[in-house]
Every structure is written in C-alpha cells, then in structure tokens.
Amino acid sequence: AQSVSQHNHHVILSEAASLELGCNYSYGGTVNLFWYVQYPGQHLQLLLKYFSGDPLVKGIKGFEAEFIKSKFSFNLRKPSVQWSDTAEYFCAGTGAGSYQLTFGKGTKLSVIP
C-alpha cells in the first residue's frame, strides 16, 4: 500500500538554526511528492513539489527538499529558521496517474525567538 511517513512528531528549534524534516515514502513506480505547511488556524499551503527532473527542488519562503530515490526519501530543509516558520509541516505523495494525496502524520515545528 502507498504510504508516507514522517519521522518527527514535534521539533523545537531556536531562531537561525538549520532545519531538516524527514519524510519517507512507499510507492511503486513513479511518485509525485509535496510538502505542505499549515500555520496555526490556517489552511494547508503548498511549499514545494517534485514531479521529475532535478531532485533538489526549491519552494517558497526559502525551503527546499531533496528527492533521494535510493532512500525513498524527500526531506525538507531550510538553512535558517525564523519564528514565523512555526507551523505544522506535512509531506504528501501521489502515485503515477493518481491525484489522491496520501499524507504523513505531520511534524509540528516550534521556533523559539
């Protein structure tokens, strides 16, 4: 079965620290991967997406993610977090020809000023 897993439930960082949130997927064949962010009380916003091509994808707000096929991973990174990055981050994926998003459980990020 297709699945997406996120390793960390809650991450606490100080401002200016570097961030890496783990995401692993289990899909046969082609996969499309996404990171979404949900700020407190708000809807899900698309941070970045990977369909094919360059495995290093850049998104909004200085976030990037690297698709590593051999490790079935799509980790989210940011070199220096800000207090405003406090939010919940969701990794999600779809299989080839499918539009149904399968979400990970989410990682709550708290950034301390």
Next chain:
Amino acid sequence: DSGVTQTPKHLITATGQRVTLRCSPRSGDLSVYWYQQSLDQGLQFLIQYYNGEERAKGNILERFSAQQFPDLHSELNLSSLELGDSALYFCASSGRTGGYEQYFGPGTRLTVT
C-alpha cells in the same frame, strides 16, 4: 488565499443529524477533492470529483456522500453523524495548470455533540 472557498467555517450539530459542507474551487480548476483531518487519523483523502463525475474514492464512509455541480462547486453530505465524525473537513482543487498540485480551502470544523 488559495482561491478555494468553503462554507460554513464552523458547524456544531448533534449525533444522528445530517449536514452539508460546501466548496467552491479555484477559478478554472475542474477537480475537487475532500479530505478529513482528525487528531487520531491525520489527513485522509475522502473523494475526488472531476468535472461533475466521481473520479476516485478513498476512506469515505457510506454515511458520507458528495457531488459536484455544473458550476463546479461541490458539496459533501454527512449523515447519521457520530461523535467520531468531529473533524476538520478540507476541500482542495486542481487542474487549471494541468499539474498534480492541489490547493486547499480554509476548511470546515465540524463538531458533533
């Protein structure tokens, strides 16, 4: 603002009742998706409609149904409500750009008492 609108924002109702949630997709998007977000199950795909037709079904209960109208707005009907149906219900849309990315609405928070 993603361009996807949902009404109502909050809904409080009693067990056994029936409610209807409404979603208007982004202008030009033909696909509408419904997701349920709960503390124990996380974000789960319920159902997809494309240009008025059901395209895919996920973990949607038989008590739940949906439809997409000719103007492309969609409604999710939840009947015989149980306490466990309390959750955030998100609508998303896609298709305008031809890609797989989905844009989410602000959600409807359903509380069943």
